Amino acid sequence: MSGTPELGLPMAVPEAGLPARVRIHEVGARDGLQNEKATVPTGVKAEFVRRLADAGLTTIEATSFVHPKWVPQLADAEELFPQIADLPVDLPVLVPNERGLDRALALGATRVAVFASATESFAKANLNRTVDEALAMFEPVVARAKAAGGHVRGYLSMCFGDPWEGAVPVPQVARVCRALLDMGCDELSLGDTIGVATPGHVRALLTELTGHGTPVEKLGVHFHDTYGQALANTYAALQHGVTTVDASAGGLGGCPYAKSATGNLATEDLVWMLRGLGVDTGVDLGRLVATSAWMADHLGRPSPSRTVRALSHKEQ
Numbered sequence: 575m576s577g578t579p580e581l582g583l584p585m586a587v588p589e590a591g592l593p594a595r596v597r598i599h600e601v602g603a604r605d606g607l608q609n610e611k612a613t614v615p616t617g618v619k620a621e622f623v624r625r626l627a628d629a630g631l632t633t634i635e636a637t638s639f640v641h642p643k644w645v646p647q648l649a650d651a652e653e654l655f656p657q658i659a660d661l662p663v664d665l666p667v668l669v670p671n672e673r674g675l676d677r678a679l680a681l682g683a684t685r686v687a688v689f690a691s692a693t694e695s696f697a698k699a700n701l702n703r704t705v706d707e708a709l710a711m712f713e714p715v716v717a718r719a720k721a722a723g724g725h726v727r728g729y730l731s732m733c734f735g736d737p738w739e740g741a742v743p744v745p746q747v748a749r750v751c752r753a754l755l756d757m758g759c760d761e762l763s764l765g766d767t768i769g770v771a772t773p774g775h776v777r778a779l780l781t782e783l784t785g786h787g788t789p790v791e792k793l794g795v796h797f798h799d800t801y802g803q804a805l806a807n808t809y810a811a812l813q814h815g816v817t818t819v820d821a822s823a824g825g826l827g828g829c830p831y832a833k834s835a836t837g838n839l840a841t842e843d844l845v846w847m848l849r850g851l852g853v854d855t856g857v858d859l860g861r862l863v864a865t866s867a868w869m870a871d872h873l874g875r876p877s878p879s880r881t882v883r884a885l886s887h888k889e890q
């Protein structure tokens with residue numbers, strides 16, 4: 575055993591075979607707020623992102639350049655981005671098509687993410703396209719973003735289950751992963767959009783992908799906690815060598831186009847587990863909890879994160 579227990583932190587007991595460091599891809603400001611009924615004022619969003627950076631998060635997904643009719647909560651992307659662009663962190667943004675990329679590039683945003691689906695039903699609901707039509711839509715986006723010196727993340731939703739189609743076969747997911755990598759995506763985020771994955775399923779998908787040549791460094795995981803499995807699934811991914819984990823401060827968010835999607839894995843719950851495993855994240859848990867408690871006040875409801883609840887009692 576090692577590590578000194580501190581108030582408000584678990585004792586660090588490092589475990590062999592896990593990565594020394596994990597990069598948290600923070601999605602609260604985008605994936606979290608896109609799903610809130612209330613539209614959060616732009617100034618509050620900007621402060622949220624600033625506070626997340628101050629808490630030590632280095633990749634903070636800021637907003638989406640999608641059609642404002644589809645996601646009205648993020649319709650202020652043009653106003654928000656310049657208010658945070660000076661932060662010394664990576665601020666990726668979602669772009670579904672060339673129109674979205676033009677909007678992002680006009681503001682100097684060069685870290686972008688396209689978002690594909692492993693299933694036809696969700697591709698239709700989320701992008702008004704078939705899976706292959708969506709991939710064709712992304713191709714020029716990825717090519718142009720790369721030509722502009724940018725970095726491209728490829729999200730893949732419904733990697734484990736789909737609310738309309740049920741369980742999703744691993745080879746079906748692997749096909750779309752390969753297409754995203756072949757078109758030039760720098761990294762993938764494997765999304766359990768409705769939170770139905772379990773650790774063995776996660777291992778099966780990662781084994782399929784890395785077994786056929788995808789470097790594990792290119793794979794991130796994006797879990798939702800619908801059935802309380804997000805941390806167990808994350809642990810399975812860490813054991814497989816994954817070092818990029820998506821999470822949402824305070825557990826904000828779901829997905830507006832997938833009814834059964836509940837909250838994303840809460841960043842605080844993730845940081846608590848990683849800290850206990852001796853895995854470095856660079857995140858100051860106290861500051862992060864204070865930020866999520868502050869955002870919960872703005873939204874008028876408590877954070878679903880167990881860690882936020884446990885630690886914000888102590889702080890008051």
Ligand code: HMG
Nearest residue numbers: 605639640641644670673674689700701702729731765767
């Ligand atoms: P469409 O209706 O098929 O669009 O939507 P279109 O290409 O036919 O264009 C229609 C009009 O929209 C045109 O305007 C375009 O210019 C305009 P008009 O000529 O009629 O005046 N338009 C745009 N305007 C602003 N920005 C744009 C843009 N594109 C077209 N980028 C579209 C297709 C892709 C636009 C639409 O389906 C869309 O915006 N979808 C986004 C949905 C979304 O953001 N979902 C949430 C993100 S995914 C997610 O949360 C899952 C994830 O978190 C991982 C996980 O949890 O699994 C990533």
Ligand code: MG
Nearest residue numbers: 605796828838
């Ligand atoms: Mg999500």
